Amino acid sequence: MTVDMSQFYEVFFEEAAEHLASMESLLLKLDINAPDPDELNAVFRAAHSIKGGSGTFGFTDMTGVTHILENLLDKIRKGELALRQEMIDVFLEAGDVLKGQLDAHRSGGAGVDETTVAHVCAVLAQLASEDTAPVAAPPPSVTPRQGRTRFHLAFKRVAKAKLENLLRELAGNGDLKVQEESGNENLSIMLDTSLSETDLLEMIQYVVSLKQVVLATGEIDPTEFAREAFGFFEGNPGAPEEAPVAEEGDGFGLFISPAELKSQQEADDGFGLFDDAPGMEQIKQVAAAAPSKPLAAAPGKTPMPTATNAEGSSIRVSVEKVDQLINLVGELVITQAMLAQTTANVDPALYEVLLNSVSQLERNTRDLQESVMSIRMMPISFVFSRFPRVVRDVATKLGKQVELRTIGEGTELDKGLIEKIADPLTHLVRNSLDHGIETPEKRIAAGKDPKGTLTLRASHQGGNIVIEVSDDGGGLSRERILAKAKEKDIPVSDSITDQEVWLLIFAPGFSTAEVVTDVSGRGVGMDVVKRNIEGMGGRVELDSKTGVGTTVTIRLPLTLAILDGMSVAVGDEIFIIPLNYIIESLQPAERDVKTVASEGRVVNVRGEYLPLMALHSLFNIKPKTRDPSKGILVVIESDGAKAALLVDELVGQHQVVIKSLETNFRKVRGISAATIMGDGKVALILDMAALVRMARG
Amino acid sequence: MAKTILAIDDSTSIRQMVAFTLKGAGYEVVEAVDGEDGLNKAKAKPFNLVLTDQNMPKMDGITLIKSLRAMPQYKNTPILVLTTEAGDTMKSQGKAAGATGWLVKPFDPQKLMDVVKKVIG
Structure with missing residues (x-):
């Protein structure tokens, strides 16, 4: 029987990746002076499992590395060698090498540089051979180096x-x-x-x-x-005087006697039986019985379905399946909304039962939607878990002492967001380490603990997830940022508030680092972070106190599939404005709207002049009113800039299911996506950032 | 009636491979994720053969074998240890614990089938 091993690859890859991740986090937690034996065991087991799996599934390059790694770990675990910092370093390096090899097998990537592999192996082997006397061997014919x-x-x-x-x-x-x-x-x-x-x-x-x-x-x-077929290890204990010709290869047919089984155990076929051990009784019976005859000695004949016992409490499902489910539930929500709208006009006395069922359907749909959405939710620890390593590496490189604290790792958010938030967060963490937290000398001089603290905190606030990256470093310097702004010809007023000064560092190409390091400070950065996060429908805020520290706060929607929006009417069309961009809605007095030559119309909102943009002229729709004082102005803010949108009326606030316009139609300027309303009509979701840019010229 | 095998390994991929191979050969296979889980499943119903990994969290293979041998219904059941180490220490430990035999990892499905066939037919 041939078994296609490739069907198990994906499981092995996931498993190995999990083992590597847990190995890394365990290694980073290990107390070098008094390592916890349980944790050492867990690290060993992770390496061991990868070795077993990679060997079985034929990824021999990984097996080679894990084998040497395991050797050293085993010695440490057994107390034959003392754990040292350099060991942790090389373990982490080995973990990186394995990760690279794993990725290469998984996606056919470039793989790992051979010299790196050889180097890591050599260091591991050398560490493992230290302090332990090499096993005495027969005198070699030509004397090799001592101890070899x-x-x-x-x-x-x-x-x-x-x-x-x-x-x-x-x-x-x-x-x-x-x-x-x-x-x-x-x-x-x-x-x-x-x-x-x-x-x-x-x-x-x-x-x-x-x-x-x-x-x-x-x-x-x-x-x-x-x-042929059998190798002998001269001088190896248990080597056979003469190799028995076993039935291996035939695979079936002949049941050999226990005596023969015994002789076979030394035949280096990778398995063996203890002759007088329990269980041999049965083998003897099997050997005696015809192969098809059921085992008499086997107690019970309980017909037990295996399925009931099969797996534990979780299953692995591909993301596509979950997404399809979410899509279908989205359709269901729309259908339900249509039904609700249709039944809104029927006589409640006559159709009481129908109306009850419809309202029950609404409840069930909402619950269903929530549970389906929760499938895609993952704890943010998936992102946070990479930071102990980042902090350790960067801090060591910069000669700083940093303690990382993570709070709220169990906070869940959408898988898609988890993947996208990793890079911006890494950037913020590196920034904090590089520019925020000072060197131990500077910290002592400032009367602080030489060890700085970097805190990552995640929490839910309303329909948002809030992620904070804060450090207790030197904080931002108002003077330096203003000087830099002048240098870069960014216009700033003299009465600028601290908040506004901090926002300057999100401007493209802005970096105040005195020295450009290889950790951060290449002038690309905060603007990219901000853009990425806004691309996810989120916002970035920054708070800083000179000498005390800096906190960057990221607010994200919980999911990318649903959006809280305000629906507004323009003529016969309905548009959705994402709620988190709306500051206020107002009806201006006639005298507040002014036409400025070459700049179109502006509106005076409590002394602030905002560009006024009429949605009807932008999308070429016949509106109910062209007069701002008869319609409604929705004041929106994006990228710190405000604008006022003129619409006919506000319709209501909804949670809408986002449908990509690009996959279903094509990209439209000023529109980010579409949704289907309760009456079955398509409503377009406005792209706030684009609209504000258009309004500002 | 198909013979039942309890396969215990903390590695999902190995476990799936073992189960797939043996199910393909017509055995009924129940999987367990570690020694403790294995012991509980072994208590719940009898098996014709137990295949266990050695190195596992919670309870290792040797401890599991000792616990099984202490139970009357597993006194004579064949138990095979799947192990990456075929050293003498492992062998004497395995033997002392009451294992019937061992199978060295990595192994290919064919070898697994051969060994299982030899043991329970």
Whole structure:
């Protein structure tokens, strides 16, 4: 029977990625002086599982790295070696290498630079060989370096790719010399290494079957391969005097006696049976019985469906399926709204039952929508979990001491947002580390704890999720920002408030860093962060006190699929304005609206002149009124700039299901998406940022 | 009637591979995610064969085997350890705990089937 292993790849990839992530977070938490044995075990197990899986599914490059990694971890776990900072460093590096290899297998990416792999392996192997006496070996024919053994290895019919992997692993563990390459994927090599024979074999076994290897501490007898299929390890305990010819390969038919089974256990076929162990009774019976006969000794014949017992409490589902579900629920919400609208006009006395059912449908639909949306929700810890590593690496590079605190990691938000928020957040964290938190000397001089604190906090506030990145560093400098603004020819008034000064750092190309470092401060940054977050329908705020610290606050909608909007009417059309952009709505007095030459109309709102934009002229619709004093002005704000939109009337506030206009129609200037209203009509959702830009010219 | 096998491994991919292979060969397979889970499932109903990983969270394979052997209904059930280490320590530990045999990881589906067939037919 052949089994297509590739069907398990995806599960393995996910699993390995999870193990790598947990390994990293555990490593970062480890107390070097007194590591928790449970945590060490967990790290070991993660490496171990990756090794087992990658070996089974044929990703031998990963197996090689995890094997060496596991060796060192095992020694630490058993207390043979003391944990040191440099070990953690190389463990993390190894984790990165594995991640790279995993990505390469997963997406056919570029993979990892071979020298990096070899380097990490070499460092791991060297650390593992320290302090422990190398296993005594038979005197080598030519004396290799002290504490090392010279092995001669011959490989037979090993696929080229596997062989390359193997040679790379071996080279990372000692001095490798290829003696003979007799074509046909046969190869004999000489290796001086501090590894013990058992370690070496174990490592090789992960890449190639031991049947294909002959290993000796002396010269290899070339006739060794004559015996095919079975390899012998001279001097290895338990090596057979003569290899029994087993039924392996036949796979079925002959049940051999326990005695034969016993002899087979040493045949290096990777499995064995303890002769006198419990359970052998049955094997003897099986051996005696015809293969088809059911086991008499097996207690009970309970017909038990496996399905009931099968998996734990969660299942993996592809994102597309969930999205499809969300889409369908969206349609259902629309249908329900249409039904509600139709039934609004019927006689309540005559159709009481119908109306009751409709209102029940509305409740159920809303609940259903909420639960379906919650499937896509993921805790923000998925993003936060990467920061311990970032903070550690960046702080070390900059010579700063930083403690990272994360609060509210369980706060959930949409998966799509989780993916998009990672980059902007990383940027903010790096910025805080680089420009915010001072060096220990400066901090001591300022009377602060030499160790700075960076806090990541997530919470729900209304329909929004709020993420804060705050540091207790030096804060922003008003003078420096103003000086920089002057230098960049950004117009600023003299009476500018602190809040407005801070907003300047979100201007394109603005960087006040005195020194441009490789961590941040290349002049691209805060403006990109702001743009990205606004692209997600969110907002960024910044608060800072000189000498005390800086806090950047990001507000995001919980999901990208639903939007809180105000519906407004222009002529016969309905438009949706996203609620979080609206500041106020008002009906201006005639004298407040003025026409400015070349700039169109402006409206005076309590002393502030805002550009006035009439939606009807923008979209070429015949309105009910062209006179602002008879219609309604909706004041909106985007990118810190305000504008007033003239509409006929406000219709109401809704939660609308967002439908992409681009996938269903095409991109339209000033429109970000569409939705379907209760009456079945399409309403367009206005793109606030674009409208404000248009209004401002 | 199909023979039942309890497959215990903390790695989902390995577990799925084992279960898929054995189900394909006509066995009934119940999966468990660690030693503790395995023990509970073993208590709930009898199995013809137990396949267990050694290194697992909560309860490792050796402890599980010892616990199973202490139960009358598992006194004679074949138990195989799937292990990455085939060293003598593991073997003597496995034997002392009462395992029937071992199978070294990585293994391919064919080998797994061969071994299982040998043990329970």
